[in-house]
Amino acid sequence: MIVTVDHFNPTPKFEQIAAIVRDQIRRGELRPLMPIPSENQMVEMHGVARDTARAAARLLAKEGWVFTIQGRGTFVARREDWPSE
Structure with a gap:
C-alpha cells in the first residue's frame, strides 16, 4: 500500500513522512535492520x-x-530499541 503526504494537511510534511514510516515499521513492511527509503526516494515518493x-x-x-x-x-x-508507546 502506497501512502503519501497530504499537501493540504496542516501537519508539517516531515511529520507526515515520519508517521508513514513509523506505520510501515509497525506493520512489518520495514523490518529491523532494513533500510528505510533514502532521502531521494522520499523526495520522489512524496x-x-x-x-x-x-x-x-x-x-x-x-x-x-x-x-x-x-x-x-x-x-x-x-x-528492543523502538520507543515504547
Missing part, C-alpha cells in the same frame, strides 16, 4: 524538498525508530 525528507529521517532517529550509518543509509532499529 513530492517534498530534500530538507523535508532529511528532517523526517532525523525525527525518526531522535525517537529511536531508526539509526543512520554515515555513507550507508538509514536503517530500522532493532525492535
